[in-house]
Amino acid sequence: MAFRCRMCGTCCMYLGDYIAVERQAGPFEFECESVSTGTPFLARVDDDKREIFKDTSWLNEHPTACRFLRPCGEQVLCTIHGTSPAQCKFYRCVVMRIFDIRGILIGKVTGTLTLHSDNSELREIWEAALREIPEGSGDIEERLQKVLESHGYRVE
Ligand code: SF4
Numbered sequence: 001m002a003f004r005c006r007m008c009g010t011c012c013m014y015l016g017d018y019i020a021v022e023r024q025a026g027p028f029e030f031e032c033e034s035v036s037t038g039t040p041f042l043a044r045v046d047d048d049k050r051e052i053f054k055d056t057s058w059l060n061e062h063p064t065a066c067r068f069l070r071p072c073g074e075q076v077l078c079t080i081h082g083t084s085p086a087q088c089k090f091y092r093c094v095v096m097r098i099f100d101i102r103g104i105l106i107g108k109v110t111g112t113l114t115l116h117s118d119n120s121e122l123r124e125i126w127e128a129a130l131r132e133i134p135e136g137s138g139d140i141e142e143r144l145q146k147v148l149e150s151h152g153y154r155v156e
């Protein structure tokens with residue numbers, strides 16, 4: 001159930017205020033601040049993303065996006081992945097996708113273990129499982145997955 005980022009860029013589309021660029025320190029280096037934590041950091045554009053970084057036209061059409069986001073074919077990439085703040089690197093938008101026995105996606109679980117689903121049966125099972133697993137269990141995601149699978153759901 002390892003999280004795979006699809007590099008869609010959706011999570012960074014409204015983070016223009018989250019990463020504040022204070023000063024350009026070099027052709028591909030920027031003194032920045034991670035606003036939520038007040039942490040300064042030096043952003044360095046990844047070597048292999050410099051060409052796409054130079055084209056800023058996409059940002060004009062997406063003024064709320066993080067200044068370091070750029071389209072690249074079908075994907076939308078962070079161009080400073082190597083030096084981005086830890087919160088960016090470890091962010092996981094979805095930790096589980098839950099399918100019913102027909103293979104239909106009926107629920108998603110975000111990184112805070114919040115279930116998003118219209119399926120009332122699934123929601124009940126999820127809430128009951130959360131109540132049963134002790135808080136702080138290091139293997140909580142694996143345990144939740146096992147509970148769901150025992151009810152016939154497929155989890156990715
Ligand atoms: S973390 Fe999720 S929303 Fe963000 S780029 Fe990856 S798949 Fe897309």
Ligand code: SF4
Pocket residue numbers: 011012015018019066067068069077078079080081084085088089
């Ligand atoms: S630094 Fe990268 S991961 Fe973080 S908000 Fe900006 S584009 Fe997204």
